[in-house]
Amino acid sequence: MFGLCTVPLFGTAALAESAEPASAVSQARLRSDVQALVDFGTRHTLSSQTDSRRGIGAARRWAERHFRASSKACGNCLEIVTPETMVSGSRIPEPVRLVDVVAIQRGTERPNEVVIVQGHIDSRATDVMDAKSDAPGANDDGSGTALVLEAARVLSRHKYPATIVYAVLSGEEQGLFGGKLLADYARQQGWTVKAVLNNDIVGGSCGSDGYCDDTHVRVFSEGPRADATDDTRAAARRFGGENDSPSRNVSRFVAGLAGAVQDDLAVRQIWRADRMGRGGDQLPFLEQGYPAVRFTVAVEDYEHQHQDLRTEDGVTYGDTIEEMDFPYLAKVTRLNVATLAALASAPMPPAPVADAAVKTWTDVTWKPVNGAAAYNVWRRRSNAPDWEIEPVVSHTQDTSVKLEGLRGDDWILGVSSIAADGSESPVAAAVPGGEFTPLGQDD
Structure with missing residues (x-):
């Protein structure tokens, strides 16, 4: 298809x-x-x-x-x-x-x-x-x-x-x-x-x-x-x-x-x-x-x-x-x-933040989302048009992950929210301006 x-x-x-x-x-x-x-x-x-x-x-x-x-x-x-x-x-x-x-x-x-x-x-x-x-x-x-x-x-x-x-x-x-x-x-x-x-x-x-x-x-x-x-x-x-x-x-x-x-x-x-x-x-x-x-x-x-x-x-x-x-x-x-x-x-997408400065891993964090039972963490190369087919972290109930060995300089990271019935939001990218709310508005 x-x-x-x-x-x-x-x-x-x-x-x-x-x-x-x-x-x-x-x-x-x-x-x-x-x-x-x-x-x-x-x-x-x-x-x-x-x-x-x-x-x-x-x-x-x-x-x-x-x-x-x-x-x-x-x-x-x-x-x-x-x-x-x-x-x-x-x-x-x-x-x-x-x-x-x-x-x-x-x-x-x-x-x-x-x-x-x-x-x-x-x-x-x-x-x-x-x-x-x-x-x-x-x-x-x-x-x-x-x-x-x-x-x-x-x-x-x-x-x-x-x-x-x-x-x-x-x-x-x-x-x-x-x-x-x-x-x-x-x-x-x-x-x-x-x-x-x-x-x-x-x-x-x-x-x-x-x-x-x-x-x-x-x-x-x-x-x-x-x-x-x-x-x-x-x-x-x-x-x-x-x-x-x-x-x-x-x-x-x-x-x-x-x-x-x-x-x-x-x-x-x-x-x-x-x-x-x-x-x-x-x-x-x-x-x-x-x-x-x-x-x-x-x-x-x-x-x-x-x-x-x-x-x-x-x-x-x-x-x-x-x-x-x-x-x-x-x-x-x-x-x-x-x-x-x-x-x-689906729930709202999160507003994730990625931290990879001067380290060999990447930390991705976000606040809990109303209606979300779990989250997927996604990645793609910085020059790739689309998110990879499979998430790098699947159905985590945490609101932070440590991606060992993933050097964040080379990647764009994102997070989606998943409802209890499996409905999943679009990915929100962990980049400046990636959040789904108007800029300057509180989460």
Whole structure:
């Protein structure tokens, strides 16, 4: 299976259980939801908020009804909230009301520990200020919105120790405003954000040059942390950490999980925060110190993205449903569902510290983690991309280990937390900035 030969598969038995809800993902429902989104004509942030059939307001209310239907089916297990603010900017000349639609599935044991899945509901035409023309936004980002709604429908049938947040965001095309609104909301709620899975353009498999790839999904992750202080940056330059942000280790975790979910979709890790010259709603979370990654297609189609509906020289332009690949979208949705289940089942990663100065062994220490019954200690060469397949210390109940004969100068060390049922967290690296909490925040 993809992803099993070069990256560790954390907590194999528990991950297999986490992958089980993914089998309930409905390709037909994904298609139906994308079609419903397209039928709103435009979902531009500056379009009508009051029209019952067309515009951003109608689309938001439709998404909220979806969440409420999923909540009713699980005995009202979802709390629906609609954070809002007034925003303006270079792409919003007059202040406009901005609203996110969010469903919260509270954890049974650690409700303040949160994993977020999100997509943006707004769309655009060629002119980013054009709020009147049809902008179907099927792939960008009807695909991500449909994925979030399907994840809520599937996962709300199960219970998890930690909280899952399902978020439909507004204002992405006008400046990532919906992502910032939700990141601010997370901070105001005092959430401990374990990971944010941002899904933006996840429903196509062929590019504008005719090249197709339906066997990979790209996962983007930052290297140096956006919230790094001068001291952290200086320490990372000296002692390492450029390749071990918590987001980078979430990416490694997703890659390790992919093969257990399905054998025809692997993760291609992209080691940058987003595509060249572009951005997505994971970025506001990174700026506040929350681990966040972006899922997006292996191959983008620029003729059917940010384009007016038209035909020129025999080429059809526009982000329409006809250009989508729904079997592919279903695969990406299954991977998200399995990742959410795994992350919501596992404890937070520790915040380990490695000490190897002037000695022939390495000491690794960390504080106890709520919900952890044991820990694995991992290593990789400093120039290796992935953690070794097997931990160097397995299922220890201690919070410190002495690695005899391991000269720490040559290695990156990390630690993962393991719950009593075997669910295992991503690895947190014992490097400057490796912890999964915002820098400067207490553990």
